Amino acid sequence: MSEFRGYSGKSLSLLKENNAKVGDSIKITSDLTYTGILMPRYESGDDSHIILKLKSGYNVGININEIQKIEVIPSQEIKSEHVEKQKENLSLPKILLISTGGTIASKVDYRTGAVTPALSASELNEAVPELAKIANIDSEVLFSEYSENLQPEHWLKIAEKLDSISNSDYAGIIIAHGTDTMHYTSSFLSFALSGFPVPIALVGSQRSSDRPSSDAALNLIAATKFLTESNVKGIFVVMHNNASDETVVCHKGTRVRKNHTSKRGAFETMGDDPAFIITENKIKKNMGDDFFKNTKYEPKLRLDTKVSLVKYHPGYDPKQVENLTKLGFKAIIFEGTGLGHVGKTMYNVIKDAKKQGIFLGMTSQCLDGSVRMTVYDSGRDLLDLGIIPLENMISETALVKAMWSLGNSSNIEEMQALMLKNIASEF
Amino acid sequence: MSEFRGYSGKSLSLLKENNAKVGDSIKITSDLTYTGILMPRYESGDDSHIILKLKSGYNVGININEIQKIEVIPSQEIKSEHVEKQKENLSLPKILLISTGGTIASKVDYRTGAVTPALSASELNEAVPELAKIANIDSEVLFSEYSENLQPEHWLKIAEKLDSISNSDYAGIIIAHGTDTMHYTSSFLSFALSGFPVPIALVGSQRSSDRPSSDAALNLIAATKFLTESNVKGIFVVMHNNASDETVVCHKGTRVRKNHTSKRGAFETMGDDPAFIITENKIKKNMGDDFFKNTKYEPKLRLDTKVSLVKYHPGYDPKQVENLTKLGFKAIIFEGTGLGHVGKTMYNVIKDAKKQGIFLGMTSQCLDGSVRMTVYDSGRDLLDLGIIPLENMISETALVKAMWSLGNSSNIEEMQALMLKNIASEF
Structure with missing residues (x-):
């Protein structure tokens, strides 16, 4: 079944008649002539379209009627072309792609038709041939999880892997x-x-690669270009832009949120323009300051998850x-209302926790803008109770930072000092 | 002190020299000639500006140098002008303004210089004289709280007050x-x-009226126009628009969020254009459907607060x-990740809670877009565990609706049916 994965009814019959299997290079004559790779269909779809991945990296759905x-197209032709490309590219910069799972990793692997996240270097280069023209990409599968199942221990594994190659000759690293x-x-x-020492780009895909609207290839190509050409340090999220189908944007890793459940331009930099805007021919830099506030590489790989995110509401x-406090939590990040408030009903438990x-720590559920607790009496009351305003730090970033700060300090004063120090453009 | 409230140093001296008190109508000759009402200053500011509220409703800060x-300007002149206006307006529609507190109510009361939310009809008309040209406004102080201190019992008080006047001759109601x-x-x-039966507008102010950039008067004027001219039913939030200083927008009460801590255009309709756009000369309607899905007035004034909002994170x-469950909660609204996910680590406690x-119920912390739990295995697992996807309902709206649904149903099936029924454009 995997040879025709996801196809059914009329489209399945048509593929069988023509002996065209998922992963084959095929040429379809329709209103136009399309040459590309036959993609599997993973999500429930109709039986009247065939999905082809074009050389541009875009997928197209062709009505079988x-x-x-x-x-x-015989596979020898493609293979030899591919091997030749690999040879040419030895002088290009080296990039490591670390695969952790998610739509981008599982679905790019369409050659086998399986949903496993097997992104070997050769598979990747075959799936997105443009990559081989930009860089030599090594590929490694670290684990294979939907990101909702990732836990802080997975963050640590990724960080340890990256730390182990901090002295390598990679020009940059992609984390799928x-x-x-x-x-x-x-x-x-x-x-x-x-x-x-080198830039790191987290890359995902909002639409699986069996869908015509997939952004997987586009995001990978843009990330590779960014890593090899931008000459900056930092941790970035590289994802499709909303405004234009041709644009990918690069967000600072501490200032970004997923603000839409499904659209391709779901990721947004909060309170600012994205750090970089990547189009086919150009990388535009918006970021003024350095991402890291300290240029020296100083890994701190511990964390303590005893942090709770409390979204206040009436x-x-x-x-x-x-x-x-009974469960042993050591830090609470409040998502307060407006400029950083919680109701008077909370004052007693806050006093006790303190x-x-x-x-x-106080952030705002408004998500955009800065906490300012000196404007109203209620904010000043909370300051008196010992709540620490975290300025414009995004609540999710504050949560993660609190876990990290707790893990890398020996007492609450040290932890608080870390929380308030700008490490990676989080303020 | 209240006669010069908030002024200090040089600006205080200048006001004293000229015997000009907060609330006085004064004429200032500077680069231009300004005529308006001397405003108090509530927030910490410099001592080199005097704030005047102009007839346009805008405040201006004038450098004392x-x-x-x-x-x-002698007060008789103003009083008589005001009384005359009041008489003329008896043929205009009637609006009730219910004051509950917050920046808009407390700070508009600048005549006394006090921070109490005393918005008597005459004070309001004096503060925002444009209102008297649009409607006859009755005013009532229900309570006086910063909104972070409002609790569900306050919601009930407002609802009971509104229910008690559902048969009145008011054309609409403003809730400050x-x-x-x-x-x-x-x-x-x-x-x-x-x-x-008549439209209700919640109106606030992002900037206190002692600041030149206050949106208090503008929002009140726009809301009054909207209520008297739009001829729709529904609960709306009427607040400053971001794009333009001249525009106020009207959001559906179930589709709106405060998305910025401080800017005037902080409120946004999620996933759509605002229901109405109000400019000086025109009210543009974007809303296609009726706000209420049932046209008959059917008050249901109970609620049960045993609902928790759980924002999932790694x-x-x-x-x-x-x-x-130990604390006796009867409903949990999850703010899941992406299309509505929580990690596998949650499955056991979810099973137990069910x-x-x-x-x-499942909403998304993306805030925009719709929950769709059939796309990935993990979503399907959660559906199997009994989690109810709440489509594109905003998490805060879902929380409030769960409290309301619990209060107005006698068992979980009834409650679930209410949750999934579109009552007031929440879906």
């Missing part, structure tokens, strides 16, 4: 990653690998916070 | 409200007062959910 002819929690991972790496039961030495 | 002359939790209140009113300790009859 309009197809006049399907020709399979599910999009759901990509900005949590990018935040952790930003703190843990402060000053890392009717919030303060007992929930009381319970956090007494027990718990770090209490 | 450029002031050539300050003249106080702090901005922090305005969208929680608007959501509750949308469900509790389904089908309310490293989320499932024990926190375990504790919710067994105990707790309602489990």
Whole structure:
């Protein structure tokens, strides 16, 4: 079945008649002539389209009712072309692609039709031949998880892997990653690998590669260009831009959020333009300052997950916070309202938590803008209770930073000092 | 002191010399000639500016170093002008303004210089004289709280007040409200007062009226125009637009969020254009459907606050959910990642919570876009565990709706049916 993966009914019959299998290079004569690789279909779709991945990296869905002819291109022709390319590219910069799972990794592997995240270098180069023209890409599968299943221990594994190659000759590193929690991972790496000598790009895909609208290839190509040409240090998220189908944007790893469930331009830099804008011919730099505030590479690879994110709302039961202290939490990041507020009903439990030495940081559920707790009485009350305003730090970044700060300090004062120090453009 | 509230140093001396008190109508000769009402200063500011509220509703800050002359306009002149206006307006539609507190209410009361939210009809008309030309405004102070201190019992008080006047001759109702939790209140009113016969506008102010950039008057004027001219039913949030200084927008009460801590255009309709765009001469309607899905007025004024909002993240300790069941929570609204996911580490506690009859709803922390749990295995797993996807409902709206649904149903099936029924454009 995997030879025709995802195809059914009429489209399956047509492929069988023509002996065209998923992964084959084929030429389809329709309203136009399309040459590309037959893609599997993973998500439930109709049976009247065939998906072809074009050389441009884009996928196209072709209505089978309009197809006049399907020709399979013999594989020898492609293989030899590919090997030749590999040879030519030995003088190009080296990039390492670390695969962790997610839509981008699992679905790019369409040659086998399997959903496993096997991104070998040769598979990758065959899937996205443009990459081989930009860089020599080594590829390594670290693990294979949807990103909603990634936990802080996975962040650590990625950080340890990166730390182990900090002295290598790679010009940059791509981390193929599910999009759901990509900005949590990018935040952790930003703190843990402060000053890392080469740029790191987390790349995902909002649409699986069997869909005509997939952004997988486009994002990988843009990330590779960015890593080899931009000459900056930092941890970035490189994803499709919303405004234009031709643009990929590069966000600072500590200032980015996934702000839409499904659209390709789901990722946004909060409160600013993206750090870089990547088009086919140009990389535009918006970032003024360095990403890392300290240029020396100083890895700090510990963390402590005893941090809770508390989103305050009317009717919030303060007992929930009381319970956090019982569960042994050492830090609470509040997502307050507006400029950084919680209701008066919370004052007692906050006082108690503070007494027990718990770090209490304030961010805003508005997500954009800065916490400012000196404007209103209620903010000043909270400051008096010992809540630490975290300026414009995104709440998710603050959560990750608190885990990292806890793990890399021996007491609450040290931890607080780390929280308030700008490490990786999080402020 | 209240006669010169907020002024200090040089600006205070200048006002004293000229016998000009807060609330006086004065004429200042500077680079231009400004006529307006002397405003108090509430927030910490310099001592080199005097704030004047112009007739246009805008405030202006005048540098005292450029002031050539300050003249106080005798109060009789203003009073008689005001009384005359009041008479003329008896044929205009009637609007009720209910004051609940917040920046807009507390700071508009600049005549007394006090921070109390005393918005009597006459004070309001004096503060924003344009209002008297559009409508006859009755005014009532319901309570006086910063909105971060508002709790579900305050929502109930507002709803009961509104219900008590559902048969009155008011053309519409303004609720002056702090901005922090305005969208929680608007959501509750949308469900509790389904089908309310006249439009209701929640109006706030992002900048206090003693600041030149205050949007208080502009928002009130726009809301009054909207209520008297738009001829629709519904619960709306009427606030400054971001794009233009002249535009106020009207958001559906169940589809709006405060997305910026401080800027005037902080409120945004999620996933759509605002329902109405209000400029000086025109009200543009974008809303296609009716706000209420049932036209009959059917108040349902109960609620049950035993609902928790759980924002999932990597490293989320499932024990926190375990504790919710111990604390007697009856519903959990998850803010999942991406299309509506939580990690596998949560499956056991979710299973247990479901067994105990707790309602489990899924929204997305992306905030924009729709939850779709059939795309990936992990989403399907969660559906199997009994999690109910809440489509594109905003998480805060889902939280409020769960409180309302719990209060107005006698068992979990009824509650779930209410949650999934589109009451007030929340889907």
